[in-house]
Amino acid sequence: MAYDYEKSIRPGKLPHIWCPGCGHGIVLKGLIRAMDTCELDRDKTAVVSGIGCASRLPGYLDACTLHTAHGRAAAFATGIKMAKPEMTVLCVGGDGDGTAIGGNHFIHACRRNINMTYVIMNNYIYGMTGGQFSPCTPTGMKASTTPYGNPDPIFDISKLAIGAGATYVARTTAFHATQIDKLIAEGIKHKGMAVIEVLDDCPTSYGRRNKFRSVVEMMKRLKDIAVPVTAAAKMTDEQLEGKVLTGVLFKEERPEYTEQYAQLIQRVQGA
């Protein structure tokens, strides 16, 4: 039998609003498979998002979902987790939403090591608002607000998350569909802040302006630039130029925030 995705989709919501070839649909499928792998109770799972194309994702999911202010997904998710620590909290969003407008909320959620899973779909651009450059638009590439090429260096989301203190950081691409659900499932099971960066394609706002002739060309590019961390250890710096590492990039155990906070309450009230 084919995989039953429709049991996890709200009735009547398909077809979704994403453009032809947009990788967000592939990530949604991966998220559904990961939620099934972890056997999450949909009534005890909160999926939180901000604003943007990627943030439309919870609207399709049959779970407890929350569509919040631009960039504030991590802040609302922190609130849910603090009020109801027994809930599984998932955050989804794009690169602009998570690292520019919500950059502050993102790094502080990482720093606190609060038990939630943040899936960032990095499509290199602000898609929904008209193709403005984001902190992840590669240097030299065109966006509606950088018609002569983007002069800024980029944010490496995974390195940012590791630096800010997230305890599980992984990266994959929309091409590597089976890896998406494996990494998200591992992130859900991990106790602490898990960040999964999924490199994505935006044919409408990014591909069109940067001479990608088709969706398939963008997908093949994702396939070509990805190098698994295990393989990268045996490669030279020249071979790794222009590549991105995929797989589990960082993992450690550190005290989790809601537990620490519960202990604090117990200590103060008990005294």
Next chain:
Amino acid sequence: MSAKAEIEIIERYCKGCNICVEFCPTKVLEMDAFVVKVVNADACIACNQCELRCPDFAIKVHKL
């Protein structure tokens, strides 16, 4: 060679992005007026690549 799976296409969901057609290793699928259709059903090896990569939930691979 007989087909290893039956491919179901939900035409209403398909947006014609061409991902399934390009990544099918045995060229089972083809685009027809921006909607995918099965042209070579017998060649299907049930690898599931089209279902996995379809962003629009438009393909279901029923293994036989």
